[in-house]
Each structure stands twice: as structure tokens, then as C-alpha cells.
Amino acid sequence: xxLGELKEVDAMPPKDTLPSxxxxxxxxxxxxxxLYDTRQSKYITLDDLAGIVQAGATVQVVDSTxxxxxxxxxxxxxILEKQxxxxxxxxxxxxxxxxxxxxxxxxxxxxYLSAMTGQFVDRGNVxxxxxxxxxxxFPMSGLSxxxxxxxxxxxxxxxxxxxxxxxxxxxxxxxxxxLHKVRNRMDALLNRMKKP
Numbered sequence: 001x002x003l004g005e006l007k008e009v010d011a012m013p014p015k016d017t018l019p020s021x022x023x024x025x026x027x028x029x030x031x032x033x034x035l036y037d038t039r040q041s042k043y044i045t046l047d048d049l050a051g052i053v054q055a056g057a058t059v060q061v062v063d064s065t066x067x068x069x070x071x072x073x074x075x076x077x078x079i080l081e082k083q084x085x086x087x088x089x090x091x092x093x094x095x096x097x098x099x100x101x102x103x104x105x106x107x108x109x110x111x112y113l114s115a116m117t118g119q120f121v122d123r124g125n126v127x128x129x130x131x132x133x134x135x136x137x138f139p140m141s142g143l144s145x146x147x148x149x150x151x152x153x154x155x156x157x158x159x160x161x162x163x164x165x166x167x168x169x170x171x172x173x174x175x176x177x178x179l180h181k182v183r184n185r186m187d188a189l190l191n192r193m194k195k196p
Contacts, residue, residue, distance in 0.1 A: 024060040025052055029070055035061070050078050099193055108185040115179055 027049065028036040037044045037052070044052075052059055053075075061074040079085045100106045 024058040027059055027061045027074070028064040029061055029074065030064045035074070036064070046074075046078050046081060049074070050082070053078075096190070096193060100189065105185075105189045105192075108182060108189060112182045112186045115182055 026038045027044070028038060030036065035044050035046070035049060036042070037048070049059065049061075059071065059075075061070045062068065063070055079089070096109065100109050
């Protein structure tokens with residue numbers, strides 16, 4: 001998706017179907033490959049599951065008979081079935097994941113990806129808030145289904161002072177020692193993978 005282009009999500013569930021306690025939405029997967037949303041008490045499709053995640057909820061997919069966690073497999077299936085989602089994953093990352101499977105480098109790669117995802121989400125939330133603050137004075141009827149967007153934008157009163165846009169958060173001058181270790185291990189791993 002190109003910056004500035006907004007896409008409406010048809011599979012977006014109503015906000016009242018998301019967990020109010022902040023816990024994950026539990027989805028049961030049955031042997032016939034059907035998914036059952038325990039919050040809404042109904043069967044859902046992979047598109048519905050994608051919509052729940054896009055609405056901001058965390059999901060936990062479990063096997064209905066064994067209670068084994070299937071979240072990774074089902075979310076990967078959602079990603080693999082949508083070409084536009086698949087395009088987000090760089091081919092170099094896919095190569096790196098395949099190269100480290102079953103090696104000592106697998107754990108550092110998983111830690112690094114987890115840490116980077118956390119930073120991406122944190123900075124994305126700041127960016128989204130800044131956009132909502134910036135766009136707050138414009139009518140935005142088409143954005144009401146977006147996560148984090150209340151849809152209650154209205155024009156400010158003519159005598160209302162302009163809102164200042166908050167500057168982006170400064171880069172953390174002192175990353176945590178754990179993140180520093182992970183970065184060093186990832187650099188070493190990437191250097192090893194570049195060698196023939």
C-alpha cells in the first residue's frame with residue numbers, strides 16, 4: 001500500500017466483539033479446518049480472523065481437541081493466502097529464517113525479530129496518534145473503521161488555537177543491554193550468511 005492511500009477493511013469486526021479485558025481472543029480450530037470464535041460464539045473465516053487482528057486484538061488459536069497452540073501456523077496461513085500481505089515480508093528475511101532453522105542462530109534471530117517488532121509497534125502507535133491528531137480537524141467519514149480511530153473528528157471552532165504536532169520520539173540513546181547483545185549477535189549472523 002502506498003503512503004497516503006487508505007484501504008477500507010471489509011472484515012473488520014465491530015469493536016464490541018473485541019476482548020474488553022485486553023486478553024487474547026480464543027479461536028478454536030476443528031479437525032475440519034473450521035475456526036470458531038469463542039467470544040462471538042460463531043464460526044469465522046480466515047478473512048474474519050485477519051479482521052480481528054487488524055482491529056487491534058491479539059488472538060490465540062488452539063486445537064479444539066488437544067488444546068495445542070496453533071496461533072503461529074494459522075496466522076502464517078492468513079499471511080500466505082493474501083498476496084498484498086505476503087509482499088510485506090522481504091525475501092532476504094525468508095532466506096535468513098530458512099538458513100538458521102535448527103542451528104544455534106535460530107534463538108537470536110527469533111529474539112531480534114521479536115524486539116524489532118516491539119519497536120515497530122511502539123513507533124507505529126506514536127505515528128498513528130500523530131496522524132489522528134493532525135487529521136483531527138478534518139471530517140473523515142471513511143476512516144471510522146480503522147483501529148485507533150474514533151471517527152469523531154470535527155472542525156475546530158474558528159477561535160480555537162492550532163494544535164502543535166508532537167515531535168517524533170527521540171531515538172533511545174542507550175538501548176537496553178539485552179537489545180545490544182541481540183543486535184551484535186544478529187550482525188555476526190548476517191555477516192556469516194553473506195560469506196559463500
